[in-house]
Amino acid sequence: MKRIGILASHNGSGFEAIQKACEQKILNAQVVLVISNNTDAKVLQKAANKNIPNFIVNAKKYPDENLDEKITNLMCEFRVDYIFLSGFMKKLEKNLIKSFKNRIINSHPALLPKFGGKGMYGTNVHKAVIKAKEKSSGCTVHYVNENYDEGEYILQKSFLLDENESVESLENKIKSLEATTIVEALKKVVNNS
Numbered sequence: 001m002k003r004i005g006i007l008a009s010h011n012g013s014g015f016e017a018i019q020k021a022c023e024q025k026i027l028n029a030q031v032v033l034v035i036s037n038n039t040d041a042k043v044l045q046k047a048a049n050k051n052i053p054n055f056i057v058n059a060k061k062y063p064d065e066n067l068d069e070k071i072t073n074l075m076c077e078f079r080v081d082y083i084f085l086s087g088f089m090k091k092l093e094k095n096l097i098k099s100f101k102n103r104i105i106n107s108h109p110a111l112l113p114k115f116g117g118k119g120m121y122g123t124n125v126h127k128a129v130i131k132a133k134e135k136s137s138g139c140t141v142h143y144v145n146e147n148y149d150e151g152e153y154i155l156q157k158s159f160l161l162d163e164n165e166s167v168e169s170l171e172n173k174i175k176s177l178e179a180t181t182i183v184e185a186l187k188k189v190v191n192n193s
């Protein structure tokens with residue numbers, strides 16, 4: 001059974017979708033570790049509620065340590081096979097990516113390569129899509145490389161926007177689409193490994 005480690009900065013909606021799929025045996029995997037850079041992240045309590053080991057890794061807690069090295073060490077200690085970024089807001093450094101080559105996966109809330117890169121996270125993405133008067137949006141599940149949102153795509157899903165789409169309605173639709181797309185993408189990866 002493959003072992004999944006989660007990196008999340010806030011709610012961990014992607015983590016919840018993965019955890020549910022594991023419990024329902026849709027995914028032959030288990031979430032063994034959750035790490036957040038945010039002391040107040042709701043994902044930490046969600047992990048605790050599932051008796052999943054969870055840790056805060058940030059500069060406040062580890063002022064003299066390389067945070068990516070700390071993350072790498074924890075992922076190795078828990079024998080993680082794949083890392084999933086569930087709304088993780090920090091750029092992963094080269095060494096962590098090398099340690100988990102082609103084993104770090106992210107869900108981006110837009111149809112890459114458009115609306116990606118530095119600054120493109122959370123509602124910033126949806127605001128940009130609406131401002132650009134895009135006819136469609138969606139999500140892209142991709143491998144993570146050294147640059148933001150430039151890794152190989154695993155799965156991309158899209159839908160047409162309503163005429164009066166709001167940032168909030170778009171965010172909700174994207175998160176709902178991600179819940180199924182993330183699991184479908186991970187099934188492809190986990191089942192082929």
Ligand SMILES: Nc1nc2c(c(=O)[nH]1)N[C@@H](CN(C=O)c1ccc(C(=O)N[C@@H](CCC(=O)O)C(=O)O)cc1)CN2
Nearest residue numbers: 088089090091092108118119120121145146147148149
């Ligand atoms: N090396 C990589 N690291 C990360 C990737 C990646 O593809 N390669 N994906 C991101 C997730 N992400 C989009 O999907 C993303 C997250 C955050 C940002 C961003 O601009 N962050 C700000 C800081 C925001 C904050 O501190 O709250 C910044 O870098 O200035 C862009 C894209 C996760 N890591």
Ligand SMILES: NCC(=O)N[C@@H]1O[C@H](COP(=O)([O-])[O-])[C@@H](O)[C@H]1O
Nearest residue numbers: 010011012013087107108109121122
């Ligand atoms: N570019 C990164 C990014 O914007 N990731 C996005 O954060 C949301 C997770 O939020 P959550 O913390 O509420 O689960 C997800 O929609 C994900 O695509």
